[in-house]
Amino acid sequence: MDLNAVRTFVAVADSGRFQEAAAGLSITQQAVSKRVAALERDLGVRLFTRTARGALLTVDGQAFLPHARDLLRAEERATASVRPGRRALRVDVIGRRLAPAGLLRDFHRAHPGPELDVVTLFDAEAAVAAVRSGTVDASFRAVTHSARRLPDGIEATRVLDEPVQLVTGPAHALAAARAVTPAQLAGYRIWMPGIVPGTEWAAYYADLAAAFGLTIEATGPDFGTAPLLDTIADSAELATFVGEGTRLVWAAGDDLRRIAVRDPTPVYPHSLLWRADNPHPALTTLRGYLASARQPGQGDAGTWTPTWAR
Template sequence: MDLDAVRTFVAAADAGQFQEAAAALSITQQAVSKRIATLEKDLEVRLFTRTARGARLTIDGQAFLPHARELLRVAERADASIRPGRRALRVDVVNRRTAPAVLLQDFHRAHPDIELDVVTLSLDAYVDAAIAAVEAGTIDATFRAVPPRQHVPDGIRTDHVINESHELLVGPRHPFANARAVAPAQLTGHRIWMPGLDDRGEVTDYYDELVAAFGLRIDVVGPVFGNETLLDEIADSADLATLVGESSRYLWPDSYDLRRIPIRNPTLIYPMSLIWRDDNPHPALNKFRDYLDSRRPDPTDAGVWMPTWDRRAV
């Protein structure tokens, strides 16, 4: 159905005269008559009866009017759902408990007027898949580590925006449970349990280099039953520990008495970049990038360790 004709029908019904409808729509009266005639032909009914005072709706016209208004409302909603600046900015945060999600929530607090659609791609969506989603327009932006070997297509931009430092998560009986901080060298020989850590992707590249740099023991063996089970096992163990991001949010019962121990001398940093399409016209994306720029990691920070493929950010 021709929406211009439907819009003209509604304008004529509201005005009661084709001439006034033409003025409201900035078209000629002849164009109004032609559109109404086309619509009547499509519907196979008369919508108006001409009178000396203008145009009066027929019974069929009265029946069609509320549906015509709804058609225009639906068209407006459909247009708004995809028009830049009128639809929500869609951002992938990898995982809702990690640093990107916390940062995006801070942005929302600072800009509550900007509508956000917060999504999480599959955990198996490594940087290749995330870039492909941005390139296809499935999402407006995402956060990922971007190693130098990573192919970045033309038109895709990346910007280093997060330095997420690690903490050691341990139970109350662990040797480091009462430590104010630990150094990576102190972790040598201790079991760091990260079940389900995959053997591919940029995350694995990072941990492979971390293990080589400090001689850590990262145990990936065991079925993955979720964070709740992992926290339960660590709380009940005298030797298990895991690595968590400093900004990552975890909840557990008070009875677990888990401890988050900062890792210092050096601080272990996992670098993350914002990835977006250069031709994305969404105005909220620029505001989000400006906000991230104001929160950018200090490039002069000393005493940190980062993978060799991103030490340029230090």
Template sequence: MDLDAVRTFVAVVDTGQFQQAAAALSVTQQAVSRRVATLEKELGVRLLTRTARGARLTVDGQAFLPHARGLLQAEERAAASVRPGRRALRVDVVGRRFGPAGLLRDFHRAHPGAELDIVTHYDADSAIAAVRSGTIDATIRALTLPVRQLPDGIDAVRVLDEPVQLLVGPAHEFADADAGAVAPGRLAGRRIWMPDMAPGTEWAVYYNDLAAAFGFTIDSGGPSFGTEPLLDAMAESPALTTFIGERTRFVRPADRGLRRIALHDPVPVYPHSLIWRSDNPHPTLAAFRAHLDPARAAHRPGTGVWLPDWAR
């Protein structure tokens, strides 16, 4: 249906005159008459009759009017959904409990009026493709290739170097580690269980490099039933160990007796980058980038850290 014709019909109803509707729409009176006639022909009914006082609704016109207003309201909502400053900023994170989601929570606390739509793509490749196509505005991911190798028009900046921790159950030998920390070298020869580490993902690249650097093995065997079953298994085992980010949040870690063990000498850190299209005009994206810029130094752990070669 021609929405210009619908808008013209509503303008005639609201002004009561074809001539006044023409002035309100900045078109000629003939254009108004032509649009209304076209709409009536499409619907197969008369919507308006001319009188000495102007235009009057027919019975069919009265029935159609609320739907006509609804069509124009739907048009406005549709346009607003993608209008810069009105549409929610759509950002991808690897998981809603992990460090990147925490950056978005921090931003929303600082900018409570900002509308955010959080999504989760599976890996960096699919997330970057979504940024490139415009399906999402940005993603926060580990970037395992140089920025110069990103597709044309895609920018990236490191926003968080997140310390990696061990997660163990209460009966594990590291549960009562001195000062709550161990050196990565003590993991040599051990098996670290990470059932969700799919080959080719950016986190698999990172943890395989970490394992090679310190001589332990990543065990990705066994089905992944999600976070909660993983935590239950960790709590019940005296041997299982897995990695988590320092900013990862759990619903009820204390109920299981789980222990977070920091790693030091050096501190392995997971590098998160914000990736976006350079031509994206969304004002909330600009505000998010400005929010992250001064905070980046605070999120960097400084010297004495381990990073894979591709992140240096």
């Protein structure tokens, strides 16, 4: 649909006269008439009746008017979403149910003014490229060995050390435990089909497994969280790891258990990445909020992170 024609239709409807609409749009009255006539042909209805008092909306015109306004508002939102200096703060998170998304929700509650666009890129490499190009203003990622040499102008700071938890079904040998140590997990099968080789989370869990002699399996297709939890719920052998801040939803009959891992507690190191010369005012607000909300944990004797995150 021609949005210029829709805009012209709304202008005529608001002013009640073709001549006044033309003046408001800085076009000729003839151009207004042509646009309205073209829109009427597209829709197959008459939108106005010309009278001595001006242009009156027909019944069809009255029905179309609120939708026409919606179209113009949608156009404005679409334009603002990509217009430099006016678009919302665009932030990448690894997943919408994971801890960084929770940090953004808390930020939005504390600072409801700035608009947010939340996107999910595949891995740290894609996130760094998007931050560098300016298509994304900031990204929550774990900065691994390969990513520590960030491109010039890209900044990173640790914002959250998220404890890792064990999830089991009710028949698992550890289901009744309130907490376990990493050493106790040696010999158990920990199933994580979402691990993709070469990603930052694959690097983290490979180092975790090596540090404590764990068996972490990434075999089988990844059908998503719900099928994974269904399998864990029915298994007496399989368990999985999740971050403490991960929002999980499972069927009432699954009776899954989230068990703390301690002595030491493995923590996943979330960092915020941004371009140093990014002028978006909401980025400064976000960075200040994360700095003030930073929780202790980094470097604590009771926690574990890979050497590349220390």
